[in-house]
Amino acid sequence: MRILDAEFVQGFIRMANDGWEQGWHERNGGNLTYRIKKEEVESVAENLNRNGEWKAIGTSVPKLAGEYFLVTGSGKYFRNIIVKPEDSLAVIELDDRGESYRICWGLVNGDRPTSELPSHLMNHEVKMIASSRKHRVIYHAHTTNVIALTFVLPLEDKVFTRELWEMATECPVVFPDGVGVVPWIVPGGRDIAVATSELMKKYDVAIWAHHGMFCSGEDFDITFGLMHTVEKSAEILVKTLSMRPDKLQTITPQNLRDLAKDFKVMLPEEFLYDK
Structure with a gap:
């Protein structure tokens, strides 16, 4: 062929x-x-x-x-x-x-x-092991709204995960493990590859501060859909913050627990804290 x-x-x-x-x-x-x-x-x-x-x-x-x-x-x-x-x-x-x-x-x-070949291959190795060889795609893109958020939110996994989960009901279902955040590191070298691979042992999404997003998945549809969902959630958050810094209402920790129960996903309690 x-x-x-x-x-x-x-x-x-x-x-x-x-x-x-x-x-x-x-x-x-x-x-x-x-x-x-x-x-x-x-x-x-x-x-x-x-x-x-x-x-x-x-x-x-x-x-x-x-x-x-x-x-x-x-x-x-x-x-x-x-x-x-x-x-x-x-x-x-x-x-x-x-x-x-x-x-x-x-x-x-x-x-x-x-x-970025070193970053991709190190993370392919990590995700292949973590997923019992199911993950095959690694994707890095310069997602506009995610990048914007890295200038205004603390560069912490728990903050980004919680804020993104709250923006759209599907988010905790699409990425129930949450997202990791890598501080700014010069791209293309071993340092950013190592930092990302450590996070990818736990997450399928790593946000690179002031740079973009790094996602892993089993196939093209799942991986593209994952990045698309995270970026759309970030877009909603950017628009929300531009209208007013404090939300009048949101999806609460208990709402998220109820959602997890109905959709049969496990949400780490570390992200369900009271603000």
């Missing part, structure tokens, strides 16, 4: 374009990676080049040794993925130690995978 005809590639391209249309990917902002299933690799195997040069990842992810990923390229614009996928994307293979990668397809103009 041609790589561009594969369903997982088409799903990847659609998700990337959906993010562009939301306004989350100015210029070359954001990145997306997908851990490819074994049967999907086999379906396109004849079109993979396994003779490429091995290059250091910049971190070690031994649990991902031998895995294949579909990734966005460094400096690539999300708006171009749908029209120039072979220039914008790559299939990479990790070596048998999880320390190096090689490009097996794509990035036809000689570019390299996303500069």
Whole structure:
């Protein structure tokens, strides 16, 4: 099968374009990676080049040794993925130690995978273990309203989780574990990768202060839907705060407990505090 005809590639391209249309990917902002299933690799195997040069990842992810990923390229614009996928994307293979990668397809103009590759792969490893191999998608985008909130709310998990849960009834159901918050760190390096991977042991969402959001999920729909829900909740909160700083009414801790009971989700009590 041609790589561009594969369903997982088409799903990847659609998700990337959906993010562009939301306004989350100015210029070359954001990145997306997908851990490819074994049967999907086999379906396109004849079109993979396994003779490429091995290059250091910049971190070690031994649990991902031998895995294949579909990734966005460094400096690539999300708006171009749908029209120039072979220039914008790559299939990479990790070596048998999880320390190096090689490009097996794509990035036809000689570019390299996303500069956030260490963050993505470290978090793929964490989420693969935590989810018993179910999670396959890691998505980073510059979500406008979430970024705005990082300038006015305390950079604390419990504050962001509680405020976002209160803004829309579906939120505690969509992300019942809450969200984590990473203080501002220079992007693209090991420090932000380590800080994020620690939070992702507990959460599926990490907010990067003054930068954006980082989400993990089982497939493209779940992961995009997770980010979309968090960002919409943030938009409601931004609008609420712009109208008046104190709410006249809200969803209370007991309301949230009742919601959790009916929807059969567990909400950590640490986020159900009295303000």
